[in-house]
Amino acid sequence: MSSFSLTNDSLLGILNIIKFLFSITILLVGILLSENAALTDCDRFFYKPLIWFGVFLLLVSLTGFIGACFYNHLPRMLWVYHVLMFLLIVAGIIFTIFAFAVTNKGGGRLLPGAGYKVYRLGDYSNWLQNRLNNNRNWNKIKTCLVESKVCSDLYSKYWDVSFNKFHQKPLNPIQTGCCKPPNECGFTYVNPTRWVEEDWQVYCENPDCKAWDNDQNILCYNCESCKAGVLDNIKHSWKKVQWFYVICQMLLIIMYAVGCFAFRNILIDES
Structure with missing residues (x-):
């Protein structure tokens, strides 16, 4: 494989290491918010989507890392990785929009x-x-x-x-x-x-x-x-993580775009 392909393989590997560390951060944030929920166990389950998002991103990043490191032996792994990343981003965007929609109404009256x-x-x-x-x-x-x-x-x-x-x-x-x-x-x-x-x-x-x-x-x-x-408490609890979701989605989209560019170069170099 040419040095150019190796550079793109390396870029994909580095991106997935970053995503792996990012997923650990998301998991820690989700667990921390869950453990310190305002009603302890009462609203802890409302942070589960953030925890599952972190777990799924961790698995996807591992798939991408393996695919980048062993592309010659597992060429389809990167295809699987990019499909999973796309689905993860779409699901994250849908959930973020949904969370904003359901927490937009309501509030106390003086x-x-x-x-x-x-x-x-x-x-x-x-x-x-x-x-x-x-x-x-x-x-x-x-x-x-x-x-x-x-x-x-x-x-x-x-x-x-x-x-x-x-x-x-x-x-x-x-x-x-x-x-x-x-x-x-x-x-x-x-x-x-x-x-x-x-x-x-x-x-x-x-x-x-x-x-x-x-x-x-x-x-x-x-x-x-x-x-x-309780609903007002839930509303404010969700507000804590909504903007975190938005930032996560923006970073993932940027990394996904860079990864797609690197993968495209690998395919061109292989053809």
Whole structure:
């Protein structure tokens, strides 16, 4: 093989070493974000696409490296590599667009005089709503919310404050939606996780008012406001990785283009 072909083989090998290191970086980022998810196990599975993307890129880069190093013996390996890279890039672009689409809707609404926002399930994308309305998915998340003691921590932090002071605290979406009843229920405040329903409130139109229970294992975990709070948390979690996906796709497209140029030169030199 001529020196020119060897140069292109070497270029493909170097590119795939870079991709291999890049895939390790993606895996580490995905695992790190997963391990430090805001709700620990609750939203950890939403980082799985990033981890699988890293694993697939690692395997593809190994395929390309082997194909570049042993082209004389495994000429079809580079064809397989380029097809897999193309599919990986297309899948990554589709997922990135999808992630932007499903996290574009929704957000909290400010309350006059309150330090926190309220969240409504209907404000978020139908796809995310359907995921959480699935009983199997929600039961897992609900169990995790109880085990994470997010509401117990809220009680420990503000147990001795008055309602007016509590109303001005900067609660996060989970605390707002899952640890207290919706404001329109009008329940009497005792402490952050204990609210008393008056007799005249039995006809409250919001179904979350009936779902509320002072049992610390129930609270508002069955409320739509709790699902909305979880969705807002998921939305911001996905936002953390969306731009990382975009940067990954841009780098992969550049490396793929350079690799295609080098592979084309190898084929021309072989013909």
